[in-house]
Amino acid sequence: MTNDTPAIEFESVTQTFGHITALSDLSLEVHPGERYGFLGPNGAGKTTAIGLLLNFLRPTDGTVRVFGRNVQSNELAVKSRTGALPQGFTPYSNLTGYEHLEFACSVRGVDTDPEDVLERVGLLDAAEQKANGYSQGMVRRLGFAMALVGEPDLLILDEPIAGLDPSGAARIRELIREQNERGATVFVSSHQLAQVETICDRVGIISEGTMVAEASVSELQARIDGGPRLVITLADGPVSVPDAVMAVEGVEDAWVDESRVIVSCESASVRTDVLVALEEAGIDVIDFETERASLEDVFAAYADTENV
Numbered sequence: 001m002t003n004d005t006p007a008i009e010f011e012s013v014t015q016t017f018g019h020i021t022a023l024s025d026l027s028l029e030v031h032p033g034e035r036y037g038f039l040g041p042n043g044a045g046k047t048t049a050i051g052l053l054l055n056f057l058r059p060t061d062g063t064v065r066v067f068g069r070n071v072q073s074n075e076l077a078v079k080s081r082t083g084a085l086p087q088g089f090t091p092y093s094n095l096t097g098y099e100h101l102e103f104a105c106s107v108r109g110v111d112t113d114p115e116d117v118l119e120r121v122g123l124l125d126a127a128e129q130k131a132n133g134y135s136q137g138m139v140r141r142l143g144f145a146m147a148l149v150g151e152p153d154l155l156i157l158d159e160p161i162a163g164l165d166p167s168g169a170a171r172i173r174e175l176i177r178e179q180n181e182r183g184a185t186v187f188v189s190s191h192q193l194a195q196v197e198t199i200c201d202r203v204g205i206i207s208e209g210t211m212v213a214e215a216s217v218s219e220l221q222a223r224i225d226g227g228p229r230l231v232i233t234l235a236d237g238p239v240s241v242p243d244a245v246m247a248v249e250g251v252e253d254a255w256v257d258e259s260r261v262i263v264s265c266e267s268a269s270v271r272t273d274v275l276v277a278l279e280e281a282g283i284d285v286i287d288f289e290t291e292r293a294s295l296e297d298v299f300a301a302y303a304d305t306e307n308v
């Protein structure tokens with residue numbers, strides 16, 4: 001393996017279940033050290049892709065590699081470098097949190113202190129409690145703790161933040177960052193777009209088993225709306241978009257939303273020109289701010305191809 005070898009590689013992967021095509025000729029690469037968000041609506045094929053990565057499924061066609069190794073023919077070598085939190089993770093109800101971690105350590109053949117990992121996910125106080133008394137959020141954190149055992153080079157996390165309260169979600173985000181800083185590649189599947197936006201540096205969006213967009217979060221936003229919008233509140237309240245705004249070179253679009261004028265511009269300097277133009281036209285501005293399209297907006301536009 002060289003430094004250029006992808007941490008994850010799907011090469012023209014198709015997965016069918018009878019007459020259903022879950023993945024269709026999917027290709028993607030995740031570079032070592034990346035935090036990659038794998039996004040898509042329900043039924044898009046995310047869990048199928050993770051099932052292939054973990055060798056729970058055999059691809060109908062194509063090849064899946066982890067650190068350059070075909071996952072089908074190198075299962076043990078791949079698993080020794082991978083920690084996973086699968087979507088349907090359910091704990092053994094009669095084992096305590098501590099016993100789950102002991103089990104994960106023995107499977108991996110490492111002598112990590114279970115209490116250390118439980119503390120990192122905020123479950124130390126519940127270490128001696130049986131997992132059947134755990135809340136949904138505690139179960140996700142337990143699964144995450146088991147994925148961390150042995151400091152794997154690759155973390156595959158299916159909806160890691162689902163079911164967590166804000167402080168639990170913040171803790172998991174922090175742990176993901178920590179793991180990434182020590183060098184782990186992170187692959188996060190989610191339809192909680194706001195969560196992925198803050199965790200990942202690159203995002204792939206799949207729809208109906210096909211990759212429809214792949215870029216950094218900021219690139220995706222820029223593709224949809226040309227960058228941040230300027231939101232202006234006028235003293236007299238707008239009835240229509242002032243001509244002075246539309247006359248500014250670089251204004252792509254402008255519209256009235258309730259009491260505000262929203263201006264889509266191609267660059268930050270155009271936003272300044274808009275404010276100057278309003279002042280010169282004698283129109284009083286009470287307030288202005290810039291507003292980014294959320295990844296939610298981006299996703300909706302890509303998922304609904306009629307809007308692209």
Ligand SMILES: Nc1ncnc2c1ncn2[C@@H]1O[C@H](COP(=O)(O)OP(=O)(O)OP(=O)(O)O)[C@@H](O)[C@H]1O
Pocket residue numbers: 017020021022040041042043044045046047048049191
């Ligand atoms: N074992 C299976 N047998 C038959 N069809 C399946 C099987 N697993 C997945 N599918 C189908 O493949 C498609 C992709 O499903 P998948 O679970 O991978 O999507 P997903 O993006 O993970 O969705 P969700 O966010 O709801 O979990 C769906 O149409 C699903 O019904």
